[in-house]
Amino acid sequence: MDIQVYLREKREIVDRALEELFPPLEGLDLGQGYPVSLRRAIRHSLFSGGKRIRPILSMAAFEAVGGQGDQILPFACGLEMIHTYSLIHDDLPALDNDEYRRGKLTCHRVFGEAIAILAGDALLTEAFCLMTRDPTQNPGIVLSVVHEVAKASGVYGMVGGQVADIESEGKEVDFARVEYIHTHKTGALILASVRAGALLGQGSEQALKAISRYGKMVGLAFQIVDDILNIEGKSEIMGKSTGSDVKKQKATYPAVMGIQASKRRAEELVESAVSALQPFGSEADPLREIARYIVRRDL
Secondary structure, three states, X not given: OOHHHHHHHHHHHHHHHHHHHOOOOXXXXXXXXXXXXXXXXXXXXXXXXXXXXXXXXXXXXXXXXXXXXXXXXXXXXXXHHHHHHHHHHHOOOOOOOOOEEOOEXXXXXXXXXXXXXXXXXXXXXXHHHHHOOOOOOOHHXXXXXXXXXXXXXXXXXXXXXXXXXXXXXXXXXXXXXXXXXXXXXXXXXXXXXXXXXXXXXXOOHHHHHXXXXXXXXXXXXXXXXXXXXXXXXXXXXXXXXXXXXHHOOOOOHHHHHOHHHHHHHHHHHHHXXXXXXXXXXXXXXXXXXXXXXXXXXXX
16 A cells, blocks of 8 residues: 555544644634634644544554444544644643744744644643544543543643653663653553554444554654664754753653664664554555554555
């Protein structure tokens, strides 16, 4: 299969759905007190050119277990909204203090810190509102998915990993600490994305276990590649400054293992992720190709 075509088609589906949720302000009948600045800040970050990897992973997992229809779409969009919230907050002066994201000024640089913080808050909250708005969905499955996504986003997932990341800056840390940061800061939401798809597609217990193993490997590989790109990537291609991890003395795989060992580890994880999908046939090819794409991406 042509993974670039697949990614583009799925990205377009997600983008259309997000445009319906957050349409351009021009021509809208805006009521009194409508938070125009908030919606502009949300659109600035949500439509800044992201590849939509997390929602696409959820859609690919949904289809791999036999899921049909568009009931996955609100959850896929919700995952992208949560990811975007995390980027807005990561870029803030109190955290990474980045000026550019995907070649554009970061949210707080355009709209100010207060609006950027609130835009992130709004995206996180609206994501769960979106996931739970359809009364025709199986309530038990929806509850399970929302619980998983919330856990992956909070203290035991992304937020917890971010705290560990911040507190490890400038310190000598061991491999276990780095792996904790990576599996929580990035890996947790990626794992939740594929599990959400498998749960909504009502996959078997065996299928869910296989996809979960895949998600764990892919999530860790994704962050390792991010670490490598922060050192070797070209800022004009990535759309943001590189070398910041070294300057801030962040706890990363290259910092602990070196570049070449980190590259080998990412390749090994991708191979393991693909092997985890042995119970599936060609229906899981998109998941396999996304894993391979992760180690050769430039953004």
